Amino acid sequence: MKATFSPPEPELMTQADVRTRLLTAAEKLFAQHGPAATSIRDLAREAQVNVAAINYYFGSKENLYLETLRQAFRASREVMPRFDALAQEAQATGTVEAAHTALRLYIEEFMKSLFVSDESDRHMRLMAREMSDPTPALDAVIDEFIEPKSNILKQLVAQARPDLDPETEVPFYALSIVGQCLHYRLTQPVILRLMKREKMTSEMLDQISVHIAAFSLAALSR
Amino acid sequence: MKATFSPPEPELMTQADVRTRLLTAAEKLFAQHGPAATSIRDLAREAQVNVAAINYYFGSKENLYLETLRQAFRASREVMPRFDALAQEAQATGTVEAAHTALRLYIEEFMKSLFVSDESDRHMRLMAREMSDPTPALDAVIDEFIEPKSNILKQLVAQARPDLDPETEVPFYALSIVGQCLHYRLTQPVILRLMKREKMTSEMLDQISVHIAAFSLAALSR
DNA sequence: AATCAATTTAAACACTTGTTTCAATCACTT
DNA sequence: AAGTGATTGAAACAAGTGTTTAAATTGATT
Structure with missing residues (x-):
């Protein structure tokens, strides 16, 4: 029997630690080397987080990139x-x-x-x-x-x-x-x-x- | 008993066909999607050439990219x-x-x-x-x-x-x-x-x- | 203390990457 | 026509990719 996990609602920000650590790492690495040249294992290492956390919290690498951009220009605005x-x-x-x-x-x-x-x-x-x-x-x-x-x-x-x-x-x-x-x-x-x-x-x-x-x-x- | 092949001298251009077809394909694909996003299999398909030909004629993908750039600005000049x-x-x-x-x-x-x-x-x-x-x-x-x-x-x-x-x-x-x-x-x-x-x-x-x-x-x- | 969902983990998955292998084939000289 | 070295081809290689699995752990609620 497979347990189906539903990712937490982003707006609740429960256990924000991993999520935000991931976003911080993503901002740094994506800015430095671009999304294509940044692997999820690089990201996981930088954020000191398991690789699976990326898909658990953001669904996919692409989505993490999108979220990172959103955060970036929200701050820039x-x-x-x-x-x-x-x-x-x-x-x-x-x-x-x-x-x-x-x-x-x-x-x-x-x-x-x-x-x-x-x-x-x-x-x-x-x-x-x-x-x-x-x-x-x-x-x-x-x-x-x-x-x-x-x-x-x-x-x-x-x-x-x-x-x-x-x-x-x-x-x-x-x-x-x-x-x-x-x-x-x-x-x-x-x-x-x-x-x-x-x-x-x-x-x-x-x-x-x-x-x-x-x-x-x-x-x-x- | 491994046979050691030495690539042909570029200036001789013997059997130029494959080499130039490869350069043409490389120019097109590298320009379109960049070197990182272009795989050697994409290149081989476009040039209608075996994947091994890239390493046979140019040694490596990176070298093919360099050679392509050289050719590009030689023409541009x-x-x-x-x-x-x-x-x-x-x-x-x-x-x-x-x-x-x-x-x-x-x-x-x-x-x-x-x-x-x-x-x-x-x-x-x-x-x-x-x-x-x-x-x-x-x-x-x-x-x-x-x-x-x-x-x-x-x-x-x-x-x-x-x-x-x-x-x-x-x-x-x-x-x-x-x-x-x-x-x-x-x-x-x-x-x-x-x-x-x-x-x-x-x-x-x-x-x-x-x-x-x-x-x-x-x-x-x- | 037991329950139960949320989270974390290591491992495996399926796939793509650049490169190498080596037998088959080709073009050419003897 | 045989022999020889250059070229081609299909397959395998090792390493890396994003993603998924399912068991282990956590943390709070009953």
Whole structure:
């Protein structure tokens, strides 16, 4: 007679220890090596947990990955209010100059969030990986993270250039700004080699942010 | 009594059939799914070849990947003269306006080379993959492809803005331009979803090229 | 203290991976 | 036509994958 086990309801979080240890390990390893290159035995070792625990608590490795992503951008969204406040303040002031300062800050904050190496670094790595090498989890990442952040940027661009069509023109300007920033994260190994540097320093980061802001604002001014 | 087989000298290309069929299949599959997600059995099926042939002709899967990359950017470099001619013509004319037109063409050509879906598309995919997810083969890709192409772009930027320091300022401008272009290739799935499109059309490509050129040239003009 | 479900465990499962083996076959020279 | 070395082929290999099993253990409730 086979006993059928029903996994616990995630929201109850009973015996959260193993579950959260697993999520922590997953965030670390998935961010470091990607989901394909991370085996459930690696995960189990890192979390100091039996291999079966992964399927017991999450049903499958893929589901654990999804859950990890969910947790990652749930945490990342808590940084969003800062960006949101930025945009709302600029909108309240209403001037083109206010939009410019907000864009400068937006770029600086965005670049920082891409590189500051701690928890948010792992989150960014996870999402960057999804973008260039998508899994079925990509849709969630777009809806809950990229789209809202992109909307803030579009709003700032629209305020800086009220003459642009919000539907057809503004999006391209927003992509140009994000593209410059992401480039340094997505092709970091190449850029470091071209610049003959070992690693990204905070001085370089400042320099880069200032350049991207100057470049983009120059492009935005008529 | 084991017979020891010595693989044929690559430069002799004796019985090139199997070897080249394998390279062709590898180029296709590695570009499509990446080296990690492509098994040697997938490769053997695609090339209509026995699995053992891979190790017989290339020693290992990793070596086949390296050889494929080598072949890819050897072929890609043959497109370089076009870019080179672009830069030399601009330099010959010498005016800022000439640099602007050359930059416009450069961006257009570069975007095309990133997306036109044929042989060069696979080469670009292979190299883009190396950039965001490097293997030991990255160094060769940088030296033989990225660096020279980047130098042409820097030269055009320097001609358009003679006041900029070639060592400290020009590189950032070049990266801003390349970054905008690559963004559309590296995060293509995300961008298509944000734009609510199924696939990249040549009309979109033109539109994008025109925008990036306008944006960048506006940023470059004082 | 006994009961009973929730959890943990080691082992096995079925499958895929890259690589190797070795006999069969092929192309070519003597 | 026989002999020889290069190539091919089917099968086996060892190691690794995600998942499932069923017995052992735990922890709380009756």
